[in-house]
Amino acid sequence: MSDSPNLVRRTPFPSSVSRAVATPLQPSVVYSSPDPDALDDQYEGRAKGYTYGREGHPNADVLAQMIDRMEGGEGGIITGSGMSAVTATILGLLGQGDHIVGGNQLYGRSLRMMAQDLPKWGITSTLADPTDINAMAAAITPATRMILIEVVSNPTLRIADMEGIEALARDRGLILVVDNTFTTPYGFPAYARGADVVIHSVTKLLAGHSDVTLGYVLARDAGQRKAIYDTVVTLGLTPSPWDCWMAERGLYTFDMRFERAQANAAALADMIAEHPAVEMVLYPGRRDHPDHNRAATLLGDRPGNMLSFRLRGGRNAANALTRAAPEVAFAPTLGDVGTTLSHPASSSHRGLTPGGRAALGITEGFFRVSVGCEPIELLHRDFSKALDAVSALG
Numbered sequence: 237m238s239d240s241p242n243l244v245r246r247t248p249f250p251s252s253v254s255r256a257v258a259t260p261l262q263p264s265v266v267y268s269s270p271d272p273d274a275l276d277d278q279y280e281g282r283a284k285g286y287t288y289g290r291e292g293h294p295n296a297d298v299l300a301q302m303i304d305r306m307e308g309g310e311g312g313i314i315t316g317s318g319m320s321a322v323t324a325t326i327l328g329l330l331g332q333g334d335h336i337v338g339g340n341q342l343y344g345r346s347l348r349m350m351a352q353d354l355p356k357w358g359i360t361s362t363l364a365d366p367t368d369i370n371a372m373a374a375a376i377t378p379a380t381r382m383i384l385i386e387v388v389s390n391p392t393l394r395i396a397d398m399e400g401i402e403a404l405a406r407d408r409g410l411i412l413v414v415d416n417t418f419t420t421p422y423g424f425p426a427y428a429r430g431a432d433v434v435i436h437s438v439t440k441l442l443a444g445h446s447d448v449t450l451g452y453v454l455a456r457d458a459g460q461r462k463a464i465y466d467t468v469v470t471l472g473l474t475p476s477p478w479d480c481w482m483a484e485r486g487l488y489t490f491d492m493r494f495e496r497a498q499a500n501a502a503a504l505a506d507m508i509a510e511h512p513a514v515e516m517v518l519y520p521g522r523r524d525h526p527d528h529n530r531a532a533t534l535l536g537d538r539p540g541n542m543l544s545f546r547l548r549g550g551r552n553a554a555n556a557l558t559r560a561a562p563e564v565a566f567a568p569t570l571g572d573v574g575t576t577l578s579h580p581a582s583s584s585h586r587g588l589t590p591g592g593r594a595a596l597g598i599t600e601g602f603f604r605v606s607v608g609c610e611p612i613e614l615l616h617r618d619f620s621k622a623l624d625a626v627s628a629l630g
Contacts, residue, residue, distance in 0.1 A: 259298055261481045265289040291469050295480035302487050303436065303452050306421040308428045311461050312454040313468060314480060318417060318437025319345050320473035321451030325413055325433055326382070328467035329460055332358030335379035339366040339396060341389035341596060343415065343437075344584035350384075367527060369400035376404075382411040387426065387534065388418040391580045391604035392597055393518045393544050395527035398534055402430040411460070417441070418570075422494050423538040432456050433464075440571030441541070443486040444493050448479040493573060493609055497541035500575075501607035504615050505543045513553070513626040515601070519543040541608075542570065547601030553626045554579055554600055560625035561618050570606035575615060578604040 267286040269275045277283035286293055296314040304312045315321045326349070330336065338350050340363040350361040364375040366385045383405050385396050405412035414431040416424060417440050426434045436442060438450035451473075455461040468474070505519035517524075520531035521539035531539055547553045558566045558577065565576045568583035578584065580598050593599070607615070 259295070259481065259484055261477060262294050263477045264293070289477075290472060290474045293477055293480075295477040295484070296475050299438075299450075299475075299480045299484050299487075300452065302484065303421070303438070303442065304454065307416075307434055307454055308421075308425060309434070309454045309456065311458075312452055313461070313465050314438070314475045315451035315453065315468055315473045316475050317449050317473075318343075318415075318435070318439055318451040319349075320468070320471075321435045321437070321453045322346055322349065322384075322415070324464050324467040324471070324473055325435060325453055325455075326354065326359070326384075327357065327471075328464040329411060329433075330359050330381055333379060334359050334381045335377050336361045336382045336384060337372060337375045337380055337410075338363050338383075339385040339389060340364055341366075341392060341394065342384065342386055343390055343417075344587070346384070346415070348587065366396035366401060367394050367530075369397045369404065372397075372401055373404055376408060376410070380408070380410060382413060384413045384415065386415045386418060387424050388520065388540065388542065390418065391544055391578065391584065391602070393520060393525070393542060395520060395525075395530045395534060397530065398424075398429065405432075406430070418542060419535065419540060420490075420494065422491065423535055423540050427454060427456070433460065438483050440569070441494065441497075442490060442571070443483040444490065444571055444573055445482075445486055446569060446572040448482045448486070450475050450479050450483055494538075494541070496609040497607050498538065500609065500612050500615060501541045501543050501605075502539070503612050504605070504607055504619065505545075507616055508543075508545050508619060508623070511620070511623045511627075513548055513623045514545050515548045516546045517543065518545065542604065542606055544602065544604045546597070546599060547603070547626055549626060549629065550600040552629060554581075554603070556625045556629055557603070557622045561622035563614075564618050564622070570604075572606065573609050575608040575610060576606045578606070580604060 266288055278285040300312040300314050304310050338361055354361055362375040364371045387396055411432045413433040414426040415435045416426040417437040420441050434454045436452040438452050453464050455464055502521050505517050505522055508514055509517040567576050568578050569576055581600050585593055585598055
Protein backbone atom coordinates (compact mmCIF):
# COMPACT_ATOMS: atom_id res chain seq x y z
CA MET A 237 0.00 0.00 0.00
CA SER A 238 1.30 3.43 -0.93
CA ASP A 239 0.51 4.95 2.47
CA SER A 240 2.27 2.23 4.48
CA PRO A 241 5.12 3.58 6.62
CA ASN A 242 8.61 2.60 5.50
CA LEU A 243 10.36 1.19 8.57
CA VAL A 244 13.52 0.04 6.77
CA ARG A 245 16.44 2.24 7.86
CA ARG A 246 14.11 5.15 8.56
CA THR A 247 13.99 5.00 12.36
CA PRO A 248 16.76 7.16 13.85
CA PHE A 249 18.57 6.13 17.01
CA PRO A 250 17.05 8.10 19.91
CA SER A 251 18.98 11.20 20.94
CA SER A 252 19.54 11.80 24.64
CA VAL A 253 21.10 14.37 26.97
CA SER A 254 22.32 11.44 29.11
CA ARG A 255 24.70 8.69 28.12
CA ALA A 256 24.82 4.96 28.62
CA VAL A 257 26.93 3.82 31.56
CA ALA A 258 27.70 0.50 29.86
CA THR A 259 29.43 0.65 26.47
CA PRO A 260 26.84 0.14 23.71
CA LEU A 261 27.34 -2.87 21.47
CA GLN A 262 27.53 -1.68 17.85
CA PRO A 263 27.50 -4.63 15.44
CA SER A 264 26.99 -2.55 12.30
CA VAL A 265 29.14 -3.64 9.37
CA VAL A 266 28.94 -0.26 7.63
CA TYR A 267 28.65 3.39 8.64
CA SER A 268 26.95 6.20 6.77
CA SER A 269 28.69 9.50 6.02
CA PRO A 270 26.89 12.73 5.05
CA ASP A 271 28.74 13.27 1.75
CA PRO A 272 31.89 12.35 -0.24
CA ASP A 273 33.86 15.24 1.30
CA ALA A 274 33.22 13.87 4.78
CA LEU A 275 34.34 10.43 3.63
CA ASP A 276 37.55 11.94 2.25
CA ASP A 277 38.14 13.65 5.59
CA GLN A 278 37.86 10.32 7.39
CA TYR A 279 40.15 8.38 5.06
CA GLU A 280 42.73 11.17 4.96
CA GLY A 281 42.83 11.65 8.72
CA ARG A 282 41.19 15.06 9.06
CA ALA A 283 38.16 13.65 10.88
CA LYS A 284 37.49 10.64 13.07
CA GLY A 285 34.82 8.29 11.83
CA TYR A 286 34.00 4.75 10.80
CA THR A 287 33.39 3.44 7.31
CA TYR A 288 33.44 -0.35 7.02
CA GLY A 289 33.65 -2.85 9.86
CA ARG A 290 36.77 -4.54 8.52
CA GLU A 291 38.57 -1.19 8.83
CA GLY A 292 37.59 -0.67 12.47
CA HIS A 293 34.62 -0.18 14.73
CA PRO A 294 33.82 1.50 18.07
CA ASN A 295 33.87 -1.61 20.25
CA ALA A 296 37.36 -2.53 19.04
CA ASP A 297 38.60 0.98 19.73
CA VAL A 298 37.20 1.00 23.27
CA LEU A 299 38.90 -2.31 24.03
CA ALA A 300 42.19 -1.24 22.42
CA GLN A 301 42.30 1.91 24.50
CA MET A 302 41.78 -0.08 27.69
CA ILE A 303 44.69 -2.41 26.93
CA ASP A 304 46.77 0.57 25.76
CA ARG A 305 46.44 2.05 29.23
CA MET A 306 47.49 -1.24 30.78
CA GLU A 307 50.62 -1.41 28.59
CA GLY A 308 51.36 2.33 28.82
CA GLY A 309 51.15 3.06 25.09
CA GLU A 310 48.66 4.24 22.51
CA GLY A 311 47.40 3.14 19.12
CA GLY A 312 46.90 -0.56 19.86
CA ILE A 313 45.03 -2.65 17.29
CA ILE A 314 42.49 -5.36 18.09
CA THR A 315 42.52 -8.41 15.81
CA GLY A 316 40.38 -11.51 15.44
CA SER A 317 42.67 -13.80 17.48
CA GLY A 318 46.06 -13.99 19.13
CA MET A 319 47.51 -15.76 16.09
CA SER A 320 46.09 -13.10 13.78
CA ALA A 321 48.01 -10.55 15.86
CA VAL A 322 51.20 -12.58 15.38
CA THR A 323 50.48 -12.97 11.65
CA ALA A 324 49.76 -9.29 11.07
CA THR A 325 52.94 -8.29 12.91
CA ILE A 326 55.24 -10.61 11.01
CA LEU A 327 53.71 -10.14 7.55
CA GLY A 328 53.21 -6.43 8.08
CA LEU A 329 56.82 -5.76 9.10
CA LEU A 330 58.83 -8.39 7.23
CA GLY A 331 59.20 -9.34 3.58
CA GLN A 332 60.96 -11.75 1.25
CA GLY A 333 64.56 -12.37 2.23
CA ASP A 334 64.08 -11.30 5.84
CA HIS A 335 64.94 -13.52 8.80
CA ILE A 336 63.36 -13.78 12.25
CA VAL A 337 64.77 -15.23 15.46
CA GLY A 338 62.18 -16.80 17.74
CA GLY A 339 62.23 -18.30 21.19
CA ASN A 340 62.32 -22.08 21.00
CA GLN A 341 59.27 -22.48 23.25
CA LEU A 342 56.81 -20.10 21.66
CA TYR A 343 53.13 -20.93 21.44
CA GLY A 344 52.72 -24.04 19.28
CA ARG A 345 51.08 -22.34 16.31
CA SER A 346 53.71 -19.58 16.36
CA LEU A 347 56.35 -22.29 16.08
CA ARG A 348 54.47 -23.91 13.21
CA MET A 349 54.15 -20.58 11.40
CA MET A 350 57.88 -19.97 11.65
CA ALA A 351 58.87 -23.47 10.57
CA GLN A 352 56.26 -24.21 7.89
CA ASP A 353 54.35 -21.12 6.80
CA LEU A 354 56.80 -18.21 6.71
CA PRO A 355 59.09 -19.93 4.17
CA LYS A 356 56.17 -19.81 1.71
CA TRP A 357 56.47 -16.01 1.81
CA GLY A 358 60.25 -16.02 1.59
CA ILE A 359 60.82 -15.36 5.30
CA THR A 360 63.24 -17.63 7.14
CA SER A 361 63.57 -18.25 10.86
CA THR A 362 65.81 -19.69 13.54
CA LEU A 363 64.71 -20.83 17.00
CA ALA A 364 66.94 -20.28 20.01
CA ASP A 365 66.81 -20.58 23.79
CA PRO A 366 65.65 -17.18 25.15
CA THR A 367 67.14 -17.94 28.56
CA ASP A 368 70.61 -18.00 26.93
CA ILE A 369 71.62 -14.64 25.47
CA ASN A 370 74.61 -16.20 23.71
CA ALA A 371 72.32 -18.63 21.89
CA MET A 372 70.03 -15.76 20.86
CA ALA A 373 72.98 -13.73 19.58
CA ALA A 374 74.37 -16.71 17.65
CA ALA A 375 71.03 -17.14 15.85
CA ILE A 376 71.18 -13.64 14.34
CA THR A 377 72.22 -13.42 10.67
CA PRO A 378 72.79 -10.45 8.36
CA ALA A 379 69.19 -10.93 7.16
CA THR A 380 67.65 -10.85 10.65
CA ARG A 381 65.08 -8.10 11.13
CA MET A 382 63.05 -9.27 14.13
CA ILE A 383 63.19 -11.16 17.43
CA LEU A 384 59.96 -12.75 18.70
CA ILE A 385 59.85 -14.05 22.27
CA GLU A 386 57.57 -14.75 25.20
CA VAL A 387 58.69 -13.64 28.66
CA VAL A 388 57.56 -16.94 30.18
CA SER A 389 57.86 -19.94 27.88
CA ASN A 390 55.05 -22.32 27.06
CA PRO A 391 54.74 -24.86 28.61
CA THR A 392 57.91 -25.23 30.72
CA LEU A 393 57.65 -21.72 32.21
CA ARG A 394 61.30 -20.78 31.67
CA ILE A 395 62.06 -17.07 32.03
CA ALA A 396 63.64 -15.23 29.08
CA ASP A 397 66.67 -13.03 29.57
CA MET A 398 64.62 -9.94 28.76
CA GLU A 399 67.28 -7.42 29.71
CA GLY A 400 69.89 -9.12 27.56
CA ILE A 401 67.54 -9.63 24.62
CA GLU A 402 66.30 -6.02 24.73
CA ALA A 403 69.92 -4.77 24.67
CA LEU A 404 70.77 -7.22 21.86
CA ALA A 405 67.85 -6.04 19.73
CA ARG A 406 68.69 -2.40 20.33
CA ASP A 407 72.39 -2.85 19.53
CA ARG A 408 71.65 -4.79 16.31
CA GLY A 409 68.80 -2.54 15.18
CA LEU A 410 66.23 -5.35 15.32
CA ILE A 411 62.49 -5.16 15.98
CA LEU A 412 61.80 -6.73 19.38
CA VAL A 413 58.34 -8.34 19.50
CA VAL A 414 57.10 -9.66 22.85
CA ASP A 415 54.10 -11.95 23.12
CA ASN A 416 52.93 -10.90 26.58
CA THR A 417 49.97 -13.27 26.83
CA PHE A 418 51.24 -15.41 29.72
CA THR A 419 52.51 -12.55 31.84
CA THR A 420 49.98 -9.81 30.90
CA PRO A 421 50.86 -6.13 31.43
CA TYR A 422 50.11 -6.64 35.12
CA GLY A 423 52.90 -9.18 35.49
CA PHE A 424 55.42 -7.65 33.07
CA PRO A 425 55.08 -4.19 31.45
CA ALA A 426 56.65 -5.26 28.16
CA TYR A 427 56.12 -1.94 26.38
CA ALA A 428 57.67 0.09 29.20
CA ARG A 429 60.58 -2.36 29.35
CA GLY A 430 61.67 -1.78 25.77
CA ALA A 431 59.57 -3.93 23.45
CA ASP A 432 59.00 -2.38 20.02
CA VAL A 433 55.83 -4.42 19.50
CA VAL A 434 53.67 -6.09 22.15
CA ILE A 435 51.20 -8.86 21.31
CA HIS A 436 48.41 -10.36 23.41
CA SER A 437 46.00 -13.19 22.91
CA VAL A 438 43.11 -11.34 24.54
CA THR A 439 41.30 -14.67 24.41
CA LYS A 440 43.24 -15.75 27.47
CA LEU A 441 43.64 -14.02 30.84
CA LEU A 442 42.69 -10.52 29.73
CA ALA A 443 39.17 -11.52 28.68
CA GLY A 444 39.29 -14.39 31.12
CA HIS A 445 36.12 -16.40 30.53
CA SER A 446 36.81 -18.61 27.47
CA ASP A 447 33.98 -16.98 25.53
CA VAL A 448 35.80 -14.64 23.15
CA THR A 449 38.58 -15.00 20.55
CA LEU A 450 40.66 -11.84 20.08
CA GLY A 451 44.20 -10.51 19.69
CA TYR A 452 45.95 -7.19 20.29
CA VAL A 453 49.05 -5.52 18.83
CA LEU A 454 50.78 -2.37 20.09
CA ALA A 455 53.65 -0.95 18.00
CA ARG A 456 55.86 1.88 19.20
CA ASP A 457 56.73 3.24 15.73
CA ALA A 458 53.89 4.95 13.85
CA GLY A 459 55.03 3.55 10.50
CA GLN A 460 55.12 0.02 11.85
CA ARG A 461 51.73 0.55 13.47
CA LYS A 462 50.23 1.54 10.11
CA ALA A 463 51.85 -1.42 8.35
CA ILE A 464 50.35 -3.82 10.88
CA TYR A 465 46.93 -2.12 10.64
CA ASP A 466 46.97 -2.30 6.84
CA THR A 467 47.78 -6.01 7.02
CA VAL A 468 44.90 -6.61 9.43
CA VAL A 469 42.47 -4.81 7.11
CA THR A 470 43.74 -6.41 3.90
CA LEU A 471 43.80 -9.97 5.24
CA GLY A 472 40.48 -9.55 7.01
CA LEU A 473 41.84 -10.25 10.49
CA THR A 474 38.96 -8.21 11.89
CA PRO A 475 37.60 -8.64 15.43
CA SER A 476 33.93 -9.17 16.15
CA PRO A 477 32.17 -6.27 17.94
CA TRP A 478 30.48 -8.84 20.16
CA ASP A 479 33.79 -10.36 21.23
CA CYS A 480 35.25 -6.90 21.86
CA TRP A 481 32.24 -5.99 23.99
CA MET A 482 32.54 -9.21 25.98
CA ALA A 483 36.29 -8.78 26.44
CA GLU A 484 35.72 -5.27 27.76
CA ARG A 485 33.45 -6.74 30.42
CA GLY A 486 36.13 -9.26 31.30
CA LEU A 487 38.80 -6.59 31.72
CA TYR A 488 36.82 -4.84 34.43
CA THR A 489 37.59 -7.73 36.78
CA PHE A 490 41.04 -8.53 35.43
CA ASP A 491 43.10 -7.33 38.40
CA MET A 492 40.90 -9.20 40.90
CA ARG A 493 41.00 -12.39 38.82
CA PHE A 494 44.77 -12.12 38.39
CA GLU A 495 45.44 -11.77 42.11
CA ARG A 496 43.09 -14.60 43.11
CA ALA A 497 44.39 -16.98 40.43
CA GLN A 498 48.00 -16.16 41.26
CA ALA A 499 47.49 -16.82 44.98
CA ASN A 500 45.82 -20.12 44.09
CA ALA A 501 48.70 -21.07 41.78
CA ALA A 502 51.32 -20.49 44.47
CA ALA A 503 49.40 -22.60 46.98
CA LEU A 504 48.61 -25.35 44.47
CA ALA A 505 52.23 -25.56 43.31
CA ASP A 506 53.37 -26.12 46.89
CA MET A 507 50.74 -28.80 47.43
CA ILE A 508 51.52 -30.67 44.21
CA ALA A 509 55.26 -30.56 44.89
CA GLU A 510 54.76 -32.59 48.08
CA HIS A 511 52.91 -35.46 46.41
CA PRO A 512 54.94 -38.66 45.79
CA ALA A 513 53.42 -39.08 42.30
CA VAL A 514 55.09 -35.85 41.18
CA GLU A 515 58.65 -35.74 39.93
CA MET A 516 58.97 -31.98 39.45
CA VAL A 517 56.97 -28.74 39.73
CA LEU A 518 57.68 -25.58 37.76
CA TYR A 519 56.32 -22.31 39.15
CA PRO A 520 58.28 -19.04 38.80
CA GLY A 521 57.41 -18.02 42.36
CA ARG A 522 59.07 -21.08 43.89
CA ARG A 523 62.73 -21.01 44.88
CA ASP A 524 63.37 -24.33 43.14
CA HIS A 525 62.42 -22.90 39.73
CA PRO A 526 65.53 -22.94 37.49
CA ASP A 527 65.10 -19.23 36.68
CA HIS A 528 63.77 -18.08 40.07
CA ASN A 529 66.21 -15.19 40.48
CA ARG A 530 65.45 -13.87 37.00
CA ALA A 531 61.73 -14.29 37.62
CA ALA A 532 62.02 -12.31 40.83
CA THR A 533 63.78 -9.50 38.96
CA LEU A 534 61.41 -9.37 36.00
CA LEU A 535 58.09 -10.33 37.57
CA GLY A 536 58.59 -9.22 41.17
CA ASP A 537 55.71 -10.39 43.33
CA ARG A 538 53.59 -11.32 40.29
CA PRO A 539 54.81 -14.73 39.09
CA GLY A 540 51.37 -15.38 37.59
CA ASN A 541 48.78 -18.13 37.51
CA MET A 542 50.56 -20.73 35.38
CA LEU A 543 52.35 -23.80 36.72
CA SER A 544 53.60 -27.05 35.23
CA PHE A 545 54.48 -30.41 36.72
CA ARG A 546 55.83 -33.78 35.64
CA LEU A 547 54.40 -37.04 36.88
CA ARG A 548 56.43 -40.14 37.69
CA GLY A 549 55.05 -42.13 34.80
CA GLY A 550 54.00 -41.95 31.17
CA ARG A 551 50.72 -41.93 29.25
CA ASN A 552 49.00 -44.31 31.67
CA ALA A 553 49.72 -41.90 34.52
CA ALA A 554 48.49 -38.98 32.42
CA ASN A 555 45.23 -40.76 31.62
CA ALA A 556 44.72 -41.71 35.27
CA LEU A 557 45.22 -38.11 36.40
CA THR A 558 42.73 -36.55 33.99
CA ARG A 559 40.10 -39.26 34.49
CA ALA A 560 40.25 -38.82 38.26
CA ALA A 561 39.71 -35.06 38.04
CA PRO A 562 36.61 -34.62 35.85
CA GLU A 563 35.75 -31.26 37.41
CA VAL A 564 39.06 -29.75 36.26
CA ALA A 565 38.61 -29.01 32.56
CA PHE A 566 41.12 -30.96 30.49
CA ALA A 567 41.42 -28.45 27.66
CA PRO A 568 44.30 -26.89 25.65
CA THR A 569 43.71 -23.33 26.79
CA LEU A 570 44.68 -20.94 29.56
CA GLY A 571 43.49 -17.83 31.34
CA ASP A 572 39.96 -18.96 32.12
CA VAL A 573 38.22 -17.99 35.36
CA GLY A 574 38.23 -21.73 36.10
CA THR A 575 41.28 -23.97 36.30
CA THR A 576 42.22 -25.86 33.14
CA LEU A 577 44.65 -28.71 32.66
CA SER A 578 46.69 -29.15 29.46
CA HIS A 579 48.81 -32.09 28.27
CA PRO A 580 51.36 -30.67 25.78
CA ALA A 581 52.41 -34.06 24.39
CA SER A 582 48.89 -34.67 23.07
CA SER A 583 47.97 -31.07 22.23
CA SER A 584 50.21 -28.02 21.80
CA HIS A 585 53.43 -29.96 21.15
CA ARG A 586 52.09 -33.11 19.51
CA GLY A 587 53.71 -32.03 16.24
CA LEU A 588 57.20 -32.45 17.71
CA THR A 589 59.02 -35.76 17.66
CA PRO A 590 59.36 -37.58 20.99
CA GLY A 591 63.01 -36.56 20.95
CA GLY A 592 62.12 -32.95 20.30
CA ARG A 593 59.69 -32.95 23.22
CA ALA A 594 62.23 -34.67 25.45
CA ALA A 595 64.79 -31.99 24.68
CA LEU A 596 62.35 -29.45 26.14
CA GLY A 597 61.59 -31.62 29.16
CA ILE A 598 58.09 -32.48 27.91
CA THR A 599 57.30 -36.10 28.70
CA GLU A 600 54.03 -38.02 28.51
CA GLY A 601 53.66 -37.23 32.21
CA PHE A 602 54.09 -33.48 31.75
CA PHE A 603 51.12 -31.18 32.44
CA ARG A 604 50.51 -27.45 32.34
CA VAL A 605 47.94 -25.91 34.66
CA SER A 606 46.20 -22.58 34.15
CA VAL A 607 45.00 -21.94 37.68
CA GLY A 608 41.67 -20.20 38.09
CA CYS A 609 39.68 -18.48 40.79
CA GLU A 610 37.96 -21.39 42.54
CA PRO A 611 38.24 -21.75 46.31
CA ILE A 612 41.68 -23.21 46.93
CA GLU A 613 40.12 -26.00 49.01
CA LEU A 614 38.39 -27.31 45.90
CA LEU A 615 41.62 -27.33 43.94
CA HIS A 616 43.44 -29.13 46.73
CA ARG A 617 40.70 -31.75 46.83
CA ASP A 618 40.58 -32.28 43.06
CA PHE A 619 44.35 -32.49 42.53
CA SER A 620 44.93 -34.66 45.62
CA LYS A 621 42.34 -37.12 44.32
CA ALA A 622 43.87 -37.11 40.84
CA LEU A 623 47.43 -37.56 42.07
CA ASP A 624 46.36 -40.33 44.42
CA ALA A 625 44.91 -42.11 41.39
CA VAL A 626 48.33 -41.94 39.72
CA SER A 627 50.02 -43.34 42.82
CA ALA A 628 47.52 -46.20 42.86
CA LEU A 629 48.85 -47.40 39.53
CA GLY A 630 51.89 -48.67 41.38
